[in-house]
Amino acid sequence: MGNIQSALDAGIAVTIRLNMDARNAGDLLRLLDDVKARFEGCDNLDIYIALLHEFEGKIHRHETDQQAEEAYGLLRDKAEAMGMLRRKPLPDGIAINSCMADNDACETILPDGRVGRCEHFSEAMVTGDIWNDARDTAVETNWRKPLSVPECEDCALYPQCRKLSLCEWNRDGCDRLDRSIKINDLKRKMLEAYHVYKKES
Numbered sequence: 001m002g003n004i005q006s007a008l009d010a011g012i013a014v015t016i017r018l019n020m021d022a023r024n025a026g027d028l029l030r031l032l033d034d035v036k037a038r039f040e041g042c043d044n045l046d047i048y049i050a051l052l053h054e055f056e057g058k059i060h061r062h063e064t065d066q067q068a069e070e071a072y073g074l075l076r077d078k079a080e081a082m083g084m085l086r087r088k089p090l091p092d093g094i095a096i097n098s099c100m101a102d103n104d105a106c107e108t109i110l111p112d113g114r115v116g117r118c119e120h121f122s123e124a125m126v127t128g129d130i131w132n133d134a135r136d137t138a139v140e141t142n143w144r145k146p147l148s149v150p151e152c153e154d155c156a157l158y159p160q161c162r163k164l165s166l167c168e169w170n171r172d173g174c175d176r177l178d179r180s181i182k183i184n185d186l187k188r189k190m191l192e193a194y195h196v197y198k199k200e201s
């Protein structure tokens with residue numbers, strides 16, 4: 001909290017990411033009370049909530065997707081009522097990359113000079129090193145392959161979606177819960193954009 005305050009005092013915009021799973025959802029609600037008490041009224045601080053995926057067995061999933069969506073909704077609504085929920089506008093174009101793994105402007109550099117595309121695959125998918133320009137283009141091409149599952153056929157997130165097939169988060173395909181949360185967020189953004197349009201017209 002002190003570090004956040006220092007950054008804000010120095011004019012640096014701060015985004016707080018709340019990583020949520022079944023075990024800490026209640027704690028995060030209480031944390032929002034502390035954030036509100038300390039930072040209410042700050043206009044260069046915002047919050048977003050990330051519902052964590054299963055990752056190497058370290059995440060405690062809710063027993064049902066419905067419980068997870070409800071817990072996510074409680075946090076989101078509370079942050080929104082505080083006026084601190086991060087608002088990304090509706091996309092106005094087609095995304096051309098997902099993250100650093102499929103972005104040709106990015107590389108992950110290991111302490112020994114080897115390079116790759118994703119920090120989660122720093123040993124397994126090295127593409128070259130900092131002393132040579134040569135790269136393993138086959139690996140780089142594989143990183144750019146989008147996830148493609150039967151649900152894409154009528155998914156509201158297509159074609160904006162840029163999930164990568166190699167990404168560990170998508171190991172079991174397209175997570176239904178993640179998709180549902182993103183579709184709900186998209187609907188909310190569309191409604192908000194409509195209300196703004198009505199107000200201004």
Ligand code: SF4
Nearest residue numbers: 151152155158161174
């Ligand atoms: S969210 Fe899933 S189903 Fe929808 S377009 Fe992306 S990969 Fe396909």
